[in-house]
């Protein structure tokens with residue numbers, strides 16, 4: 001893992017945008033996109049680059065990590081709608097609606113939808129660059145603790161912590177947050193050729209420490225990334241606060257720049 005520590009989320013997101021733009025200039029086709037607040041500034045930077053003509057997702061494909069089960073297609077917080085607002089159209093990043101792929105959360109058979117989604121990623125040739133955030137409980141995508149570390153796209157239940165954390169998107173009401181989701185599995189995520197994980201804020205500090213320095217364990221699902229050979233982690237100071245080997249991470253980061 002390459003660990004970059006920045007003063008602010010804004011600086012870390014500018015670096016993230018630089019890395020994404022370089023990958024697409026070098027021929028990347030399939031973009032794995034995360035939701036949540038963390039990638040907001042990255043997407044803002046990508047929209048700006050699109051306006052300036054230095055970046056486009058036109059003719060590329062984007063695959064979401066996850067979707068809530070049972071959320072209405074019109075709900076503004078369905079991940080499809082969140083990603084549509086962030087990325088789709090000429091006034092955003094040039095991504096075409098038909099090229100935005102999200103798991104089907106409203107179908108009668110979500111297990112089949114999960115299998116279909118996994119196959120659609122493979123059929124497209126796999127993810128070139130996957131953006132990840134991290135949950136305070138160490139989840140990536142919506143792979144909550146103590147699941148299968150090799151899982152494919154599947155149904156999961158959300159922890160109380162995740163429901164509480166995500167209530168801010170649902171008028172502050174935990175009861176309004178869907179309780180289940182379809183998520184790319186840890187095995188699916190691990191097949192991405194390159195992974196860029198962003199984490200900001202003190203409430204991510206424990207999960208970040210476990211992911212970077214802890215033993216690999218299903219208790220902290222993001223630790224599976226220790227076994228991937230091309231992961232870049234971009235942190236702000238608050239999210240990096242619990243790292244014990246900070247100096248070593250920084251020396252390695254400087255060597256790689």
Ligand code: GLP
Pocket residue numbers: 034035036037038039065066132133134135136140141142162166
């Ligand atoms: C969400 C998403 C994840 C995201 C994480 C952190 O619930 N399913 O993809 O990375 O939890 O969210 P945030 O960036 O809002 O802190």
